Amino acid sequence: MPIHPLLAAAYPVVFLFASNAAEQVTLEPLWRPLALAVGATAVVFATGWLVLRDPWRAALLTTVGVIGFFGYGHAWNAASSVIDSQWPLIGAWVLVTLIGLVAAWKAGRFTRPLTRGLNLVAALALLLNAWSVAGIMVTFGAIDGTSGEELTDVELVPPDPGDLPDVYYIVLDRYAGSTALDETYDFDNEPFLTALEERGFEVARRAHSNYIKTPLSFASSLNMEMLDSDALKAEATDGTDRKPIHHVLRDHLAVPSALKEIGYQFLQVANWWAPTSTYADTDRVFRYAGQDEFSTVLEQTTLLRAFNEPETASREPFDIKVIYENVRYTLDTLDEIPGIPGPKFVFA
Known part of the structure; x- marks a missing residue:
């Protein structure tokens, strides 16, 4: 079953979260973009499946599109020190993505072996980053809810407990x-x-x-x-x-x-x-x-x-x-x- 488009869509979201997990204190910021990325990819994949009547080819085309979409910003971060405008990179990126789509379209008898390989690679990459996120969140206590620090002794005695100011x-x-x-x-x-x-x-x-x-x-x-x-x-x-x-x-x-x-x-x-x-x-x-x-x-x-x-x-x-x-x-x-x-x- 070709599930690599969904795994490929989840990977950049989880990877970025794992790379910046030290800046996070809960998992809450992860869920919305993750659901949006996987959900949108699922819609594109399902549409391609219905139109082409070929789930393996539709999956390959979708994964190429996912890589093109989520990879551009990283390419620009690398290229921005060399070029001042994004237009040259945009042109090159569109060309590379089109080549990838054509290759996926013409994969023919290689679609199923490619599917198995992409499923495995995408799953491993996603699991490694998810494991990293889980480890950091456990350290923060965001998953198991543990609390380890003793609080400073603060005892408040209001003059009128019935009239507390905001x-x-x-x-x-x-x-x-x-x-x-x-x-x-x-x-x-x-x-x-x-x-x-x-x-x-x-x-x-x-x-x-x-x-x-x-x-x-x-x-x-x-x-x-x-x-x-x-x-x-x-x-x-x-x-x-x-x-x-x-x-x-x-x-x-x-x-x-x-x-x-x-x-x-x-x-x-x-x-x-x-x-x-x-x-x-x-x-x-x-x-x-x-x-x-x-x-x-x-x-x-x-x-x-x-x-x-x-x-x-x-x-x-x-x-x-x-x-x-x-x-x-x-x-x-x-x-x-x-x-x-x-x-x-x-x-x-």
């Missing part, structure tokens, strides 16, 4: 301080800060984050303690290994745990960035329905990249429109959340 922790990532805005961009942010103070906000004008990276700051602030740098270094394989800090974010965190113990519900307006897309203690997640980070990066490895930016050599994997829509969704959601009954800890 708590909002809103992170404006990379929002510059007034000094940096003035010196670097010649922008005066004082009217905005003054307006906040007039509304009763405390503005810590000389405040700065404890860490240069967002996940480090989150892990520290949500656990109300400085990070154990020695322990993180011991767990990391090298200086670029983010798995240890992502493991901390995946575990139960002191602040939401303490607030939930006194009656708060933990509401999260999720970010498009995978490690902060969900937390262990979250009661309800509000998430923009558009593309997430993993899906956006995956799209840039496919032929869709040729339609997005044929004239440019940009290697930026994130779609600024997706980020914009996500931010708009976050602001709209924050405007609606006060209407939810009960005390709330809102993290956005």
Whole structure:
């Protein structure tokens, strides 16, 4: 039975996820693009089968198309350091794909031996990457749900348990301080800060984050303690290994745990960035329905990249429109959340 088109469609999705598993804390970003890739391929394969009345030839043609579709972005990443426009690569890629389709069409008596070989190779490649993903997710506790870290002792005693105020922790990532805005961009942010103070906000004008990276700051602030740098270094394989800090974010965190113990519900307006897309203690997640980070990066490895930016050599994997829509969704959601009954800890 020719199943290699479906395996070939699943492979690039699982391969990319496995290659970037250290950036993930759950399997959730994998399912939607995987289902879309396999489902679309199944439709193409079934259509070819019905039209040609030959499942083996239809499968070969479909697999060539799958390789052409999912391989283009990787080819462009390799070629972008040599050429500035995608048009030469697009022409060459179309030609190579057409040659592959013609070869598949004329395979004749070789279709069945090719089918057996492709089934085996695609299955092995997929299983190896799936095994890699499973191993990393078990390490994070995303599959078996284990939690290993002890929480910081945080005991909250509200003055009036029956009148708990909502708590909002809103992170404006990379929002510059007034000094940096003035010196670097010649922008005066004082009217905005003054307006906040007039509304009763405390503005810590000389405040700065404890860490240069967002996940480090989150892990520290949500656990109300400085990070154990020695322990993180011991767990990391090298200086670029983010798995240890992502493991901390995946575990139960002191602040939401303490607030939930006194009656708060933990509401999260999720970010498009995978490690902060969900937390262990979250009661309800509000998430923009558009593309997430993993899906956006995956799209840039496919032929869709040729339609997005044929004239440019940009290697930026994130779609600024997706980020914009996500931010708009976050602001709209924050405007609606006060209407939810009960005390709330809102993290956005």
